[in-house]
Amino acid sequence: MVAAGLGALMTMVAAAAEGGEENRAKRLAMPRCEKCKGSGQVTCKTCGGAGSYAGVAIGVDAMLTPCPKCGATGKVVCRTCDGTGNA
Numbered sequence: 520m521v522a523a524g525l526g527a528l529m530t531m532v533a534a535a536a537e538g539g540e541e542n543r544a545k546r547l548a549m550p551r552c553e554k555c556k557g558s559g560q561v562t563c564k565t566c567g568g569a570g571s572y573a574g575v576a577i578g579v580d581a582m583l584t585p586c587p588k589c590g591a592t593g594k595v596v597c598r599t600c601d602g603t604g605n606a
């Protein structure tokens with residue numbers, strides 16, 4: 520674990536020295552949460568990621584109800600990693 524970590528660190532440093540890829544290298548070097556792919560957020564199951572869902576149809580137009588689960592963002596904090604994105 521130590522040797523592998525050092526190797527990843529060196530790769531990260533090299534990438535940073537070349538410039539521009541520091542954040543990406545850090546992300547790759549860190550163990551990512553499998554559930555959210557390291558983003559820290561997962562698609563809201565309540566609204567399927569739309570941020571809202573069709574409620575009761577009133578007249579011709581169906582009312583789009585903002586999803587209370589995700590605050591209409593379509594994303595919720597990943598419970599697996601608590602939103603950190605790291606395993």
Ligand SMILES: [Zn+2]
Binds near residue numbers: 568588589592
């Ligand atoms: Zn939602």
Ligand SMILES: [Zn+2]
Binds near residue numbers: 553554557558601
């Ligand atoms: Zn996660």
